[in-house]
Amino acid sequence: MSKIISIHSFRGGTGKSNTTANVATLLAARGLRVGVVDTDIASPGIHVLFGMDEEHMGRSLNDYLWGKCDIAETAHDVTSNVGKPIAGKIYLIPSSIKAGEIARVLREGYDVGLLNDGFQDLIEALKLDVLLIDTHPGLNEETLLSIAISDALAIIMRPDSQDYQGTSVTVEVARKLDVPKLLLIVNKTPQVFNPAEVKARVERAYNCDVAAVLQHSDEMMVLASSGIFALHHPDHPITQQFREIAAKLYD
């Protein structure tokens, strides 16, 4: 039985794409067939983590949404791009990086219902064990749909007042949509904070399980999205936390 997992944050800049890419890779390393859809159409980014050449991106999610092709034709096998041999498969469905195509989606919108059909088609065509959705920040229609059809949802926030209100509303919405599994991830925590205290405080504030409190890491900063952290630093405490997050979301 395949699973759909959404990774969301109310605001941008929380580390959503990095977390999605690492969870996807760690699940694929267990031998699973993993799909990753970049639905952050306004500011795509996860293709960079999977080493896709922007000049030769080929078909994107936009082409499917505009009826130019089947969604399976927009899937790119990026397994060999992650730098180390892994047992499973990673397929990326990127969003277009062309300014004109981004502008068109922002201006005209698209039929959100197509996303749901597309996700099901992808799972079937590529025989996926798991489909990860890197969502658009905020709480728009496509995000609500992604959340509603997910078996598990991870909401990422930073311990920053800019993230509090939106995260709290997102948690409320996810509860109303009855997501079977809901967890919070606190990311980019300054090292001067005590992670256990942060976890307790956030759990109290949102009345929701905190799967991990990830600390700010200079190694992550130096890697700067040029690769998959978990493969570059397999023994790093953050990689261990990514593994736990992957297990909590999938198992």
Place this chain on the structure above:
Amino acid sequence: MTQVIAGNAVHAGSGVSTVLANVAALMAATQPASRVGVIDACLSAPTLHLLFGLPQHAFRHTLNDFLLGTCRLEDAIHPIPVNAASDPAQQLLLIPADPDVTAVTKAARWTTTVEPLATSCLQLAADLDLDFLLLDTEAGLPPSTLAALTAANTALLVLALDKQHYQATARTVAVIDQLPLTRRMMVVNLVSPSLLPDNVQAQVTQSYGWDVAAMAPYCEELGALGSASLFALRYPTHPVTAILRQVAQGLVRGGQELLR
């Protein structure tokens, strides 16, 4: 003549609001103080009011109300003291955006609704005789950002040092290079302390062909402050405050050049 500065980045979370809010406060609090206005044009994720310590319940009107035609732009002005202890008269003028989740979701879909921003903020700047008007824009180049850039004479692009931002920034630079702006400056943010700033600066200048006004390192104290207030006012002698002051001074100098 007002120097209108549009602050932008390709992805949210790069630090645009933090840089703009601190720079605005430094310009308004330094002698001779400038007359400074700040508009939160980041309608899908407004946060400037948090940095300036203005609670949402204190909003009379917001930029959203103006764009929806229910108030004048000047009705949405909120004076913010920047030197409360020694000179309560020193203030800047903030026009916040509505951070309510419903408002934010609605505004994210606006296209033509945001167009009046371009001309009305210039009118406001003239009416209030501002020296500087800073516009905190939506990440990327959505219609609201393009409207803000139309009004601006200076673009301030914040580049977070992350590969997801590099190529997207090149595309934004290519667009902004086509606009009739007087100045284009870049602030490189979130620079790892393990990198050599000079090398990074040379690389960025070479890649994009813009002036690098400042290089700001990742800063624990700034992170720990959690955007709950203005870093530069709380830590006046911190090296990061010196960097923010450098950006402010760069803008003030640019303003003087514009006048000549």
